[in-house]
Amino acid sequence: MSITAETGTQLREGAFGPAVELVCRECGATRDLGPHYACHECFGPLEIGYRFGEVTREQIEAGPRNIWRYKALLPVPDDIESSPNTEPGFTRLLEARNLAAELGLSRLWVKDDSTNPTNSFKDRVVAIALSAARELDAKVFACPSTGNLANAVAAAGARAGIRTVVFIPSNLETPKQVNSAIFTENLVAVDGTYDDVNKLASEIAGEEDGWAFVNVNVRPYYAEGSKTLGYEIAEQLGWRLPDQIVIPVASGSQLTKVHKAFTELVKLGLVEDKPYKVFGAQAEGCNPVATAFKDGVDAIRPVKPDTIAKSLAIGNPADGIYVLDITRETGGSVEQVTDDEIRAAIVQLARTEGIFTETAGGTTVGVLKKLVETGQLDPELETVVINTGHGLKTLDAVSGSVGPVATIAPTYDAFDAAGIA
Numbered sequence: 001m002s003i004t005a006e007t008g009t010q011l012r013e014g015a016f017g018p019a020v021e022l023v024c025r026e027c028g029a030t031r032d033l034g035p036h037y038a039c040h041e042c043f044g045p046l047e048i049g050y051r052f053g054e055v056t057r058e059q060i061e062a063g064p065r066n067i068w069r070y071k072a073l074l075p076v077p078d079d080i081e082s083s084p085n086t087e088p089g090f091t092r093l094l095e096a097r098n099l100a101a102e103l104g105l106s107r108l109w110v111k112d113d114s115t116n117p118t119n120s121f122k123d124r125v126v127a128i129a130l131s132a133a134r135e136l137d138a139k140v141f142a143c144p145s146t147g148n149l150a151n152a153v154a155a156a157g158a159r160a161g162i163r164t165v166v167f168i169p170s171n172l173e174t175p176k177q178v179n180s181a182i183f184t185e186n187l188v189a190v191d192g193t194y195d196d197v198n199k200l201a202s203e204i205a206g207e208e209d210g211w212a213f214v215n216v217n218v219r220p221y222y223a224e225g226s227k228t229l230g231y232e233i234a235e236q237l238g239w240r241l242p243d244q245i246v247i248p249v250a251s252g253s254q255l256t257k258v259h260k261a262f263t264e265l266v267k268l269g270l271v272e273d274k275p276y277k278v279f280g281a282q283a284e285g286c287n288p289v290a291t292a293f294k295d296g297v298d299a300i301r302p303v304k305p306d307t308i309a310k311s312l313a314i315g316n317p318a319d320g321i322y323v324l325d326i327t328r329e330t331g332g333s334v335e336q337v338t339d340d341e342i343r344a345a346i347v348q349l350a351r352t353e354g355i356f357t358e359t360a361g362g363t364t365v366g367v368l369k370k371l372v373e374t375g376q377l378d379p380e381l382e383t384v385v386i387n388t389g390h391g392l393k394t395l396d397a398v399s400g401s402v403g404p405v406a407t408i409a410p411t412y413d414a415f416d417a418a419g420i421a
């Protein structure tokens with residue numbers, strides 16, 4: 001892999017804002033910022049290390065209504081708003097009173113990330129990755145994807161005027177394929193699982209010059225985008241942390257970064273410190289982290305995915321071990337639901353709150369229900385559940401479950417006979 005910085009190009013002063021170094025998540029070794037993602041000592045994954053200046057609530061609140069209001073906490077330059085991007089974030093946090101009543105919860109919120117520019121939370125991570133790709137002078141903006149990431153990369157790249165190439169498993173839902181192909185000429189369907197696609201991407205990143213694979217060789221930057229979900233939830237709750245939060249797990253990156261965001265807010269004095277529990281949600285058809293949690297082991301055994309929750313279908317999750325650490329440390333858990341439970345949860349969220357979620361959200365809401373039923377979640381405490389994507393992208397999952405209650409002639413008699421009134 002060589003985006004140009006590695007071959008000697010100087011980084012622009014302030015290219016990564018408050019970020020000062022890359023830190024190995026395994027051994028703590030540090031190295032300079034650049035297009036690196038693996039530790040030179042132990043090959044562990046790198047993440048961004050910061051030296052934050054003073055950050056105040058007022059300063060954040062005066063910012064734009066998108067993720068750049070948190071730019072003082074992200075690896076982006078101070079002039080980030082002047083570069084074309086998709087400006088995701090500041091999505092609504094809805095109090096879900098009807099769903100709470102059905103589930104027997106006293107206070108429940110849905111963080112609805114289906115309203116981002118390409119209708120999933122992936123616009124957040126891609127916006128940071130695009131900034132990094134630009135600062136590293138990448139020529140191609142690329143990704144292996146379970147669907148939503150490809151949509152976000154293709155759209156952001158189009159707006160930024162950078163060449164995009166996105167790779168997906170060939171069995172992906174048609175809406176997700178079209179949602180990428182509409183933005184890029186280079187949608188590549190690969191006959192294999194996501195894990196095969198991911199491996200291919202690593203190989204291409206090693207062979208080709210100037211390719212920024214958002215979730216491979218610029219992953220440390222990309223991953224930080226998920227922190228904005230945590231910042232927003234805290235700010236929208238009136239600068240406090242929830243008691244319990246339920247987050248879907250594919251690679252596990254989002255869950256680990258929401259936790260990182262909460263930790264940073266406490267350290268910076270922006271919210272009060274308090275205990276909170278983090279829960280992870282997986283589908284039974286792709287449950288490597290849930291299985292390791294249940295078995296009480298640290299090693300994650302890869303699986304071959306078979307579930308309608310295709311956006312969560314990563315059989316060998318890169319951040320799985322960190323998800324285990326965080327859920328165990330905070331007193332949460334990683335639970336799983338069947339495809340039928342996912343479908344039922346999609347319908348339940350739609351009919352209680354008017355939110356149409358995709359299969360990943362069905363997984364998360366299904367797990368929420370299960371956590372209540374099994375007593376793992378305290379119904380008296382305040383809970384947040386993250387809806388990460390839009391149901392229009394996974395219509396097939398529920399098209400057999402819902403439809404017309406009757407098909408009638410255009411006459412009052414026919415309506416009357418149908419017994420709907």
Ligand SMILES: *Cc1c(COP(=O)(O)O)cnc(C)c1O
Pocket residue numbers: 120121122148149248249250251252253254255311312358360361388389
């Ligand atoms: C990618 C994705 C996730 C999970 O992301 P990770 O950070 O890889 O765990 C959740 N929901 C949707 C809709 C996604 O597309």
Ligand SMILES: [Zn+2]
Pocket residue numbers: 024025026027028029039040041042043044
């Ligand atoms: Zn290391």
